[in-house]
Structure formats: C-alpha cells, structure tokens
Amino acid sequence: MRTARIRPDLLGPECPEGLEIVQITTGELPSTHIYMEAQIFTPDSKRFLLHESATPHGSDPKDPNHRYLLCDLEQGCKLSPVTQETGATAPSVSPDGMHVYYFVDETRLDGGKLTLKRMNLDGSAREVLYVLQGTVPGTPFFPSQIYPLSTIRSDGKSLALSCFLADVGSGTRTWGLMVFDLENPSVTLILEGPSWCNVHPQYSRSIHPGSQRDILVQENHGNTHTPEGEILDLTGGNGADIHVIRDDGSSFRNMPWGRDGNEFCQGHQCWRGNTAWAITSTDTRHPDEQQLIESVCVPHTGHDGARSPGAIRNNLSREFPSPSFSHFATDASGSWFVTDTFACDNGGRVFVARMGNAGTDPLSSWTCIAYPRCSWRKDAHIHPFLSPDGKTAFFNSDESGVLQAYMVRGLESLGI
Numbered sequence: 184m185r186t187a188r189i190r191p192d193l194l195g196p197e198c199p200e201g202l203e204i205v206q207i208t209t210g211e212l213p214s215t216h217i218y219m220e221a222q223i224f225t226p227d228s229k230r231f232l233l234h235e236s237a238t239p240h241g242s243d244p245k246d247p248n249h250r251y252l253l254c255d256l257e258q259g260c261k262l263s264p265v266t267q268e269t270g271a272t273a274p275s276v277s278p279d280g281m282h283v284y285y286f287v288d289e290t291r292l293d294g295g296k297l298t299l300k301r302m303n304l305d306g307s308a309r310e311v312l313y314v315l316q317g318t319v320p321g322t323p324f325f326p327s328q329i330y331p332l333s334t335i336r337s338d339g340k341s342l343a344l345s346c347f348l349a350d351v352g353s354g355t356r357t358w359g360l361m362v363f364d365l366e367n368p369s370v371t372l373i374l375e376g377p378s379w380c381n382v383h384p385q386y387s388r389s390i391h392p393g394s395q396r397d398i399l400v401q402e403n404h405g406n407t408h409t410p411e412g413e414i415l416d417l418t419g420g421n422g423a424d425i426h427v428i429r430d431d432g433s434s435f436r437n438m439p440w441g442r443d444g445n446e447f448c449q450g451h452q453c454w455r456g457n458t459a460w461a462i463t464s465t466d467t468r469h470p471d472e473q474q475l476i477e478s479v480c481v482p483h484t485g486h487d488g489a490r491s492p493g494a495i496r497n498n499l500s501r502e503f504p505s506p507s508f509s510h511f512a513t514d515a516s517g518s519w520f521v522t523d524t525f526a527c528d529n530g531g532r533v534f535v536a537r538m539g540n541a542g543t544d545p546l547s548s549w550t551c552i553a554y555p556r557c558s559w560r561k562d563a564h565i566h567p568f569l570s571p572d573g574k575t576a577f578f579n580s581d582e583s584g585v586l587q588a589y590m591v592r593g594l595e596s597l598g599i
Contacts, residue, residue, distance in 0.1 A: 193582070207254060575590055
C-alpha cells in the first residue's frame, strides 16, 4: 500500500512557516500530475485526478501500466484507480464534479477507433457515450495521434480534443480540433490545417453565455512532421501565436502575444480563472527574459501577435527581478497565481503570488513555496498548479530518481 510522505527537505530557506510538502505518489512507476491546464479537480477542491506510468506531457497509448488515479485529499491523499483500459487518455472532470469523461485511443493512421466514455468519479457506472470509427463525420480524415488533454465547457455540454488527421485517399496529412456534443453524442471538426499540431485547447472557465463557448488555442506556424504525425519541429522562425475560437468554429480572434521579432510564445498559456483574461509565458531577446503577459483577445486581423491592433498587454512579472518563468496556473477566481522558475542552481523553485486588477497590476506578494530539486528534463517538468480554492499547490519532480507527484498545503497561512 502506497503512503504519502511528508517532505520538509523540499522547503527552502525562503519558504515561510506554516507550509507542508507532501509526496503524494511513492511507487516504482513514474507518476505525475496531469498537465496543469487540464480540468481534473472537483469544484470543492477535495479530489482530483493524476496518473501513473506517464510523464507530465502524457502517456503511451499502448502502455498497459498506464492508468488514471483519483486522489482524495480528505482521506490522506488516498489513491484509487479509475481506469484500467490500455489507451485511456485525455480525461476531464465535469464542472459539477460528478463525472469523469475520457477517451480510449485505439486509432491508426488509416482507421481504428476512438471511444468516448463517462463514469462516476469513483469509477462506477462506466458507459460508452460515443464511438468514432472511420473518418470524422463530414470530412475525409481519419483521426490519430490523439492529444493527451481534453477540455470541457463550463456547462458540461461539450468536450474538445485535438488530433492528427489523415486523408488516406489524397495523401493529405494535417491537424485539427474536434468538439464532442455530450448531450446528443456526436462530433464536429471545427479547426483543420497544418499549423494546429499542438493546440492546447482550453475552454473558457466562465459561465457567462457570451464567453463559455470560447476555446483558447495555440497555432504553431512553420512546424514540420512526418507523414505519420510525428512532430519534428514545433515552429518555424516566427514561432507560435495564440487565438480564441468559438466552439462552432466561428469568431476566430487573436491573443496579442509573440511574433514581433523580439517576443516569442513559449507555448504555455491559460485563462485567468473564470475571467475573460488569459496569460502566456514568453521568451524575449531584449531583455533576455521569460516574462508573463496578461491580455484579452482582439479581432483577427492577421497573425500579428503582439502587434495586433487594439492590444491590451499587462506584464505581470515586471516587478520580479530577471524573470525566468515557464509554466503556471491560477486558482478558479483568478486571484492567486503559481509558477515555476529555473532561476536556481538546485532544480528550480515554485512561487505563488497575488493577482491584482486585471490589465493593470503586476503580480505581488511573491512567495517561494518549494524547492522541487527537479532535473528539468522535458519528461520531468515541474508544471505547478493550484486547487480551485487556491489553498493547495501541486508540482512534479524526479528528485528521488523516479518521477513523482507532490503538493504544498497550508497556503491559507499566506492569506489565500
């Protein structure tokens, strides 16, 4: 039986009293949190999903050891398996916390099938909602290379998932974003093209009817891939840009980030909680920094990035000396922020900060909460995130020699 371990040694000299770090997973298989933008928490912040035999970027669909686990924070981080099927991927917890949706990937370049399932959070009442066998309806494309992250609408009525697309007859190879109707199970392709190889789709967390159908998407201009969908280069010289699209494929808009010759999107972005604001991490040449920029979307006038007309840009990290940030997340309200930084000789640090007025204020009350001692290899990224209520933080580390999942509790002592 696996037992969570208290890890005071991962609290550095900067960390305030009142914090406690817990190593949640302790097994021999590499275990990790799901990518931090995923909707995997119950709204009461008491239970969430993670997985084993995986990396922070997903899992092998042919790995029989891979499975998703439910972690119950009120039961001492008790872990219970919720999937056993080989190929289980891309889970989303319903906004009411009652159900888990996930896919079973048995696709091939020229066929196979993709199965959408739903179950209660405890793993009971498992049912098949939809089977996509053959081409995506209304298109000549077979889906494969299924993205390991899905995203669910705030009313629980739709689920989005990206994939590689192959038209076997014509030889066309491309990428796209599918939207699954969960009330009347069906699927529609809303985005298709060669630059959608790493979409990172994220439904707005807003419950406002004017916003809840918006999906944040990443476009990787200049990427290259093999005919089988193996990505060789994520972007060309101008880098990626970020957009917002309505889930029926309409109302395509720009996020004003990157592509100006100086600023480049790192490829991580997320909504600021349930607001209409979003945040990205950048690489800049002058100064040589990795900044955090907050914006709202603007009309699409071309792939202009930071030069988009009407742009509002707020440098959240401007009061942090020599910012070098990578991955991050907010709480559900968009009031608190967590990020990793590799500006440390001992495997990086994790910080939390308070968010002020959207569009104007920088992050403040910066507080170091962990020294993960991570190797920073891609298959061991720290990827911090917060529980919906902001009182608990989570990160990954391979400091023990095996990738494991950790959490920091006691953030309420910081005023959260």
